Every structure is written in structure tokens, then in C-alpha cells.
Amino acid sequence: MYQQHFGLQTLPFALTPNTGFFFGLAPHVEALQVLQVALQSGEGFIKVTGEVGTGKTLICRKLLNELPDTFVCAYLPNPYLNPTELRMAVAEELGIEITGVHDQQQLTGLIQQQLLSLSAAGKQIVLVLDEAQALPDDSLEALRLFTNLETEQRKLVQVVLFGQPELDQRLAQQNLRQLRQRITFSYQLRPLTVNEVAAYVRHRLAVSGYQGQPLFRQGETRLLFKGSRGIPRLINVLAHKALMLSFGEGETGVSRKHIRAAIKDTEDASQYRAAWRWSVPLLLCVLLASAAIWRGML
Incomplete structure (x- = not known):
């Protein structure tokens, strides 16, 4: 979906355990x-x-x-x-x-x-x-x-x-x-620290072929850490959804708005789900925005 948009060769945050993405944390x-x-x-x-x-x-x-x-x-x-x-x-x-x-x-x-x-x-x-x-x-x-x-x-x-x-x-x-x-x-095993989360995200994007400016800046990474509690699987879920939203809106990076929406849309994410209010579910937003992009390309 968003691979070409961000210059990625593979999806960086798939849930299937893949030793090709192993990082020495x-x-x-x-x-x-x-x-x-x-x-x-x-x-x-x-x-x-x-x-x-x-x-x-x-x-x-x-x-x-x-x-x-x-x-x-x-x-x-x-x-x-x-x-x-x-x-x-x-x-x-x-x-x-x-x-x-x-x-x-x-x-x-x-x-x-x-x-x-x-x-x-x-x-x-x-x-x-x-x-x-x-x-x-x-x-x-x-x-x-x-x-x-x-x-x-x-x-x-x-x-x-x-x-x-x-x-x-x-x-x-x-x-x-x-x-x-x-x-x-x-x-x-313990959860990852905020610095480890930042390194983990950079590593998976690099393995997937990303070469541009950071997609997740320091503030976004900190919010990703809080929402995921440092649990790698939740990091993958939230990062993937945030990239979907960013792509759907035609953005070149991930904003805190995208991560908050991803947290709200994820069952096991932290208490930030209750603190953020969106009137339209995340998946519907992504589908509508993606459809608009596709219409513009036709």
C-alpha cells in the first residue's frame, strides 16, 4: 500500500517474526x-x-x-x-x-x-x-x-x-x-526503552530500503513508545497504521496526529486511546484518503 510512496522495498512493520529484521537490542x-x-x-x-x-x-x-x-x-x-x-x-x-x-x-x-x-x-x-x-x-x-x-x-x-x-x-x-x-x-525479556524504540524503528525502515529523512521524529517516537509500552509487536502495529494514515493524507512523514489515531484504533495500546477523540475510525479514514489518491492518479 504505502511502500512506493515512502520508497520502501518491503513492509517494515509486518507482524510475522522475521529474522531478517533482527536487531541487536x-x-x-x-x-x-x-x-x-x-x-x-x-x-x-x-x-x-x-x-x-x-x-x-x-x-x-x-x-x-x-x-x-x-x-x-x-x-x-x-x-x-x-x-x-x-x-x-x-x-x-x-x-x-x-x-x-x-x-x-x-x-x-x-x-x-x-x-x-x-x-x-x-x-x-x-x-x-x-x-x-x-x-x-x-x-x-x-x-x-x-x-x-x-x-x-x-x-x-x-x-x-x-x-x-x-x-x-x-x-x-x-x-x-x-x-x-x-x-x-x-x-x-523486558520491553524496550524509548531510545531502543527509536533505534528499532530506524533499523526496520533501513532494512526495508528507506533512505530519506526520518519518518518518525523524536516527538513521534516518544509517543510511539508510550502507546506501545515498548512492546515490539505493538510498535509494529502502531507504526504500520501511522504510515497508512500518512500515506492516505499524502504526507511525507508521520505526525503525532497519525500516531494518536493509531493508538486509539488499537485494542491493546495504552491509556492514550481514552485521551484522543476521532469521530471516524482510522481504517475508514485510510480507505477514503487512499481512494482519493487513486482517483487523482487515474
Whole structure:
């Protein structure tokens, strides 16, 4: 929609986690460093938690892309699985043929044999689960039992959990204390600071091919920070809507009016939604303005 208008090659604020847009902001770099050190240690569970939209899935994908060849990874992006489904998913990720296998003891034995075979070949096996707060309690216990599999030298599998803060609340339960004690490394993602928001926005625009004067000036960036609370996903939503409005009005940059309208139009934006009054919804404004521009080009 607005790519040509602003000289962009791609949309800079898409919501799909794209490692091509990864930027070395402190919380994300620190999380990756914790993960890398923990995996090299070869012990236990590793946990990364953060609020919705703080970048957990992006970090997860970045980690998967950068794992050395000595690692074999089983990745479960949607772990709302009972223990049987969990074992089957892990077996499939490890390349185990499970057709005709219905006995859980047999399935566990096949997984252990594959882990031993991979370990003998010099491989480190890591099980990565995104959205881990969705795991049922008995599935979390099944995960703990996976880490009981070991040789005399090391564990046969490490588990990396990415989850929302609800995961910490779950693990605080008395019945999950054994798993909690297995967590050897953990990191909690924080929102971005106002300076990090400014750098984040500039970086994504640059990656998208933008080369002109700043589209978001200091005042606009500060308002973007307040509206998003420093949460990357909300930054993307608000910046995208603000660019849509700017394009719809034929402007060459984003104004505070555009960002306030974007905040008002976004469910999870901050209290600025209540403080700003527009009589016409943002999307309708954009459509009307865009239609006027198109008519002028015909």
C-alpha cells in the first residue's frame, strides 16, 4: 500500500517474526547469549519468558537458525499436547518412524534409542518449545522425565522453554517443584526503552530500503513508545497504521496526529486511546484518503 510512496522495498512493520529484521537490542542479545551459554553447558532446562509481543518467537527462530551442526533440534511451536501427543511429536521431530506404535513404553524406548544413537555420533539434542505456558501439567512432567535420560557423561536431551509470564506462575506450583529445580538458566525479556524504540524503528525502515529523512521524529517516537509500552509487536502495529494514515493524507512523514489515531484504533495500546477523540475510525479514514489518491492518479 504505502511502500512506493515512502520508497520502501518491503513492509517494515509486518507482524510475522522475521529474522531478517533482527536487531541487536540489549534484551534480545542478552537472551540469546544466555541460551547459547546454557546449551553449551549441556545441562537441564532453559527458560525464556516475556510478555506477549516482546519477541520470544523471533529469538526462538534466531536461535534455531544459528545452532551449530553439532546440535539436533526438535522444535514444537504449538505444545498444547497431552503426554502421548508430546512423545509422538518429539519422535517425529527426531526422525523416528512411529507408524504402528501404540504402546507408550515402546515409544519411549524408541526415543531413548534414537537419543543414544545421536549422542554416540557426537550430537547434542535440544527440544525447543514455544508458547510453553500452554503445556498441561502432566505434559510438563513428561518433559522432566525426558531429561532423566542420560549417559555417565551428560544428559541426552536439553529442553528450552519459551513462554509468557504465566509459565512462571505455573512452575511456582508445588506439584511442579521437581521441574522447577531442573531449570539451570533463565531469562526474562523486558520491553524496550524509548531510545531502543527509536533505534528499532530506524533499523526496520533501513532494512526495508528507506533512505530519506526520518519518518518518525523524536516527538513521534516518544509517543510511539508510550502507546506501545515498548512492546515490539505493538510498535509494529502502531507504526504500520501511522504510515497508512500518512500515506492516505499524502504526507511525507508521520505526525503525532497519525500516531494518536493509531493508538486509539488499537485494542491493546495504552491509556492514550481514552485521551484522543476521532469521530471516524482510522481504517475508514485510510480507505477514503487512499481512494482519493487513486482517483487523482487515474
